[in-house]
Amino acid sequence: MPKTTPDKLKPGMKLLRxxxxxxxxxxxxxxxxxxxxxxxxxxxxxxxxxxxxxxxPPSTSKEEALSDIDRRFKSAEGKPYxxxxxxxxxxxxxxxxx
Numbered sequence: 001m002p003k004t005t006p007d008k009l010k011p012g013m014k015l016l017r018x019x020x021x022x023x024x025x026x027x028x029x030x031x032x033x034x035x036x037x038x039x040x041x042x043x044x045x046x047x048x049x050x051x052x053x054x055x056x057p058p059s060t061s062k063e064e065a066l067s068d069i070d071r072r073f074k075s076a077e078g079k080p081y082x083x084x085x086x087x088x089x090x091x092x093x094x095x096x097x098x
Contacts, residue, residue, distance in 0.1 A: 003051050006043045011036050016051040062097040066090060 002016070011034055019028040019042060027045065028038065034052075042050060058065065069089050076082035 002054055003049045005049055006039070006047055009034055009039045009042065009050060009052070011039065014053045016053045019045070019047060019050060021045065058096050062093065065093045065096075069093065 013034045015028060015030055015032045015034070018026045018030050019032075020026050028042070032038070034042075060068075069086060073082060073086040076086075
């Protein structure tokens with residue numbers, strides 16, 4: 001589940017979990033679509049992290065991820081079922097980077 005800091009919030013994002021104050025009172029409910037005004041309020045609340053819907057951006061470069069797949073499958077080269085899995089992983093990684 002994507003966790004982000006208030007400074008990375010953008011209008012249109014939707015909350016995956018409610019935003020609560022330190023006392024546990026719900027300030028914004030799960031599924032709320034964020035607007036610029038709501039983002040400012042979240043920043044004013046000094047929240048540490050916010051859970052939003054969607055896919056987190058990859059933390060490594062595309063080249064690093066593909067290289068890692070090649071390295072991990074090196075010992076399984078030539079095994080047809082492993083080649084299928086490797087191909088599926090490479091396609092998935094390619095899709096993550098648009």
